Amino acid sequence: MSITLRDVSFVYMPGTPYERTALKGINLTVERGEFVGVIGHTGSGKSTLVQHMNGLLRPTCGTVTVDGVDLAAKGEAARAVRRRVGMVFQYPEHQLFEETVFDDVAFGPRNLGLDAAEVEKRVRFAMEFVGLDFAAFARRSPFRLSGGQMRRVAIAGVIALKPDYLVLDEPSAGLDPRGRDEIFAGVLRLYAGTGMAVILVSHNMEEVARLVNRLVVMDRGEICLDGSPGDIFGRCRDKLLSAEVDVPAVTALLGRLRQGGLEVDAAALTTEEAARTIAAAVRRRGAC
Numbered sequence: 001m002s003i004t005l006r007d008v009s010f011v012y013m014p015g016t017p018y019e020r021t022a023l024k025g026i027n028l029t030v031e032r033g034e035f036v037g038v039i040g041h042t043g044s045g046k047s048t049l050v051q052h053m054n055g056l057l058r059p060t061c062g063t064v065t066v067d068g069v070d071l072a073a074k075g076e077a078a079r080a081v082r083r084r085v086g087m088v089f090q091y092p093e094h095q096l097f098e099e100t101v102f103d104d105v106a107f108g109p110r111n112l113g114l115d116a117a118e119v120e121k122r123v124r125f126a127m128e129f130v131g132l133d134f135a136a137f138a139r140r141s142p143f144r145l146s147g148g149q150m151r152r153v154a155i156a157g158v159i160a161l162k163p164d165y166l167v168l169d170e171p172s173a174g175l176d177p178r179g180r181d182e183i184f185a186g187v188l189r190l191y192a193g194t195g196m197a198v199i200l201v202s203h204n205m206e207e208v209a210r211l212v213n214r215l216v217v218m219d220r221g222e223i224c225l226d227g228s229p230g231d232i233f234g235r236c237r238d239k240l241l242s243a244e245v246d247v248p249a250v251t252a253l254l255g256r257l258r259q260g261g262l263e264v265d266a267a268a269l270t271t272e273e274a275a276r277t278i279a280a281a282v283r284r285r286g287a288c
């Protein structure tokens with residue numbers, strides 16, 4: 001069970017003066033149960049890539065399949081698998097429009113034709129996962145909430161569809177640290193609790209490194225790195241630099257220490273791991 005892109009290339013506005021190749025020869029498989037981070041500088045093709053995963057964009061060349069079904073195919077099978085992929089766009093709160101949080105989250109499930117009891121079950125489930133108390137928020141207007149809360153309502157609307165794959169395009173953009181932490185706590189709970197695949201596009205290297213178990217790095221429409229965060233941040237600094245991706249602050253510090261001759265493990269990702277490897281290296285040096 002996976003989303004698979006095979007030799008996918010995509011050109012915006014082909015044959016016009018604005019023609020722009022946004023993806024080149026992408027090969028990528030995301031299995032259910034994976035938590036994949038997609039990083040890369042602005043314009044590297046991250047949003048274009050993920051919009052291929054639910055058929056919103058059709059590849060100029062190549063194929064995209066979800067659970068073995070080609071998204072470009074006609075008919076009910078392709079429509080059904082497209083619904084397996086939930087997509088949260090950048091600034092999803094701009095798409096809120098109902099009078100209450102309940103109605104906004106219920107919009108998708110109602111469109112699926114589910115009965116009222118099932119709709120309410122879905123809304124409760126989705127609000128709980130994004131950390132919005134049903135009793136406190138269901139009847140409120142989504143437009144009177146904080147930025148972080150509005151975004152969680154928008155994410156709940158996608159979760160209420162119970163997708164097998166959840167794609168989030170820069171879900172923390174423009175939020176303060178607290179709003180960002182709330183979003184990521186919800187996404188982690190959801191990932192741990194449901195076994196769905198999560199594909200997270202992000203600029204914030206620190207959060208990506210901590211959350212995901214696989215990283216895909218985009219550079220000028222191509223995948224230039226694909227592996228675990230520890231390996232990529234610890235051992236591929238030159239490629240990251242050429243892709244103009246900032247490494248997390250701890251990775252930069254450990255790199256500098258190694259350059260200075262201290263034998264630290266450059267793959268450490270959290271402040272705690274970094275402190276441990278630095279302390280161990282200093283002790284070893286003291287013992288010599």
Ligand code: ADP
Pocket residue numbers: 012013020021022040041042043044045046047048049
């Ligand atoms: P990212 O999400 O990494 O910032 P995008 O996928 O948005 O990158 O963009 C990739 C490339 O495609 C960029 O060069 C961008 O200018 C171009 N592009 C994106 N959207 C459009 C569009 N709707 N029309 C034309 N070009 C676009």
Ligand code: MG
Pocket residue numbers: 046047048169
């Ligand atoms: Mg983008």
